[in-house]
Amino acid sequence: MEGLIMKSVGSWYSVKTEHGQVVQARIVGKLRLEDVKTTNPLAVGDKVILDSDVNNDFVIREVKPRINYVVRQSPRKKHNVHLIASNVDLALLIVTMVEPNLKQGFIDRFLMMTEPYNIPVAILFNKSDLYSEDDMVFFNYLKTLYTSIGYEVILVSAEQNLNIDLVRTLIKDKVSLISGQSGVGKTSLLNVIAPDLDLRTGELSDYSGKGQHTTTFAEMHELPGGGYIIDTPGIKALAFNNLEVMDVAHNFREFFILSQDCKFSDCTHRNEPKCAVKEAVNNGEVSELRYNNYLQIIQEIEDQNYWEVHNEI
Ligand SMILES: Nc1nc2c(ncn2[C@@H]2O[C@H](COP(=O)(O)OP(=O)(O)OP(=O)(O)O)[C@@H](O)[C@H]2O)c(=O)[nH]1
Ligand SMILES: [Mg+2]
Ligand SMILES: [Zn+2]
Missing domain, CATH: 1.10.40.50 (Probable gtpase engc; domain 3)
Structure with missing residues (x-):
């Protein structure tokens, strides 16, 4: 039976089977993997072959070849990478000008994760309800810049429901990854895009980036309008030891x-x-x-x- 990995916590995976039910499964034996050294064998978005063992528990026998994957350098093992998600059609990079401030260089650093596979990126500037006139001037500058390079740029507000329809249209029937620093409103946006999901969001008292993270592991959600979206924990820092x-x-x-x-x-x-x-x-x-x-x-x-x-x- 085929399945799609929706969530991975420890050695357990939530897998949506081809019959539409979500089951818990573990890996048995050794999976044949690509030559990239990863700290985790499977990621959200992986397509797998499921089987049951003698106790009738679900086990993952095989992972199907990935179309693409998004990785980050492992914080612990320098030359290993951590798989964040695979088989992604679109990445939504959420940033904001304020609360927390946009880190210099952050967008370009993020793009190093998606460009190797030419994964299309839409940059969503959230919390537009909080932007000053100066913030809007800088936003417009960045919008012109990144649009000219070939990235979509959209001004949004989860709070005021700004341009949410545009985002819904963009992600319809795709597998999208939603990513960005902690506290930029990734989960809040998801809740506005698909209210039925009712996900937990955080109050960040400390916007230095060291504040607590509300979302702690990547999780894929099925969208009511068709498609899937992967919510991810906030990015603290992006290092590139895995690149030349x-x-x-x-x-x-x-x-x-x-x-x-x-x-x-x-x-x-x-x-x-x-x-x-x-x-x-x-x-x-x-x-x-x-x-x-x-x-x-x-x-x-x-x-x-x-x-x-x-x-x-
Ligand atoms: N003013 C304003 N606040 C927002 C907006 N979107 C989100 N917030 C607030 O920002 C805070 C963080 O939101 P989350 O959705 O938890 O942020 P996150 O990016 O998912 O954070 P992590 O899960 O830690 O990575 C919450 O207090 C939200 O209410 C917005 O459009 N405008
Ligand atoms: Mg979150
Ligand atoms: Zn040159």
């Missing part, structure tokens, strides 16, 4: 297109001569904001690699 400098260069969409005109095929767009990306930054075709975030990410990766080499000596 060239991966980052390839995952900045507009840089990648331009890089065909760089003199060197392995151009990192820093000090190389005849670099099409740097030229585009200089003449204003590529955003300085994006370029600076790019430099910051590759610098971080190089620093980490340096320390690793250093420590091995």
Whole structure:
């Protein structure tokens, strides 16, 4: 029997079977997995083959090949990654200008998780009811920037029901992942999009990002209008030890297109001569904001690699 993983807590998985019921199942034996080293064998969104054991309990025998997956660097094991979700059609990145403030570079760092598989991203700026005029000016700037690169940008408010219909239309019949810092209103938005779900949301007293997380594990919900949505815990920090400098260069969409005109095929767009990306930054075709975030990410990766080499000596 086939199944779809809706939730994973410890070694138990909630699996929706092809007959529509949700059952609890565990892994037996060894699953054949892809070559990526992961700290967890299965993720929400995985399609699996279910069986029953001698006690008539459900067991997972096999995971079907994934179309794509979203991973984060494991906080514990540096070169392992943690699977967040798989087989995703769309990622909704929830941010807000205030409560908590949008962290510099956060959007571009998030995109490093979705770009490797070209997962479409819609950036939802939530809590618009709280934005000042200045916040709106910056929002409009970011909207123009990210729209021009190919991402959808929508101003929303869970509180005031702003543009929720637009989001409903966007996610209809898709498997969407909802992600972002803690407290930006991911679960609140889900509750407005699909009130029947009635999920728990939090009151964050501390917006430094260290506040408590209300959602503590990824969980997939079936949407009444068709499709699925995966609520995830808030992201605290995004590190990229699992990426190489060239991966980052390839995952900045507009840089990648331009890089065909760089003199060197392995151009990192820093000090190389005849670099099409740097030229585009200089003449204003590529955003300085994006370029600076790019430099910051590759610098971080190089620093980490340096320390690793250093420590091995
Ligand atoms: N003013 C305003 N507050 C909002 C809006 N959306 C959510 N909030 C508030 O923001 C707080 C956090 O909301 P949650 O939905 O729990 O945030 P979350 O992103 O799911 O947080 P984690 O589960 O910790 O990752 C709650 O107090 C919500 O009431 C909005 O559009 N406007
Ligand atoms: Mg939540
Ligand atoms: Zn270049």
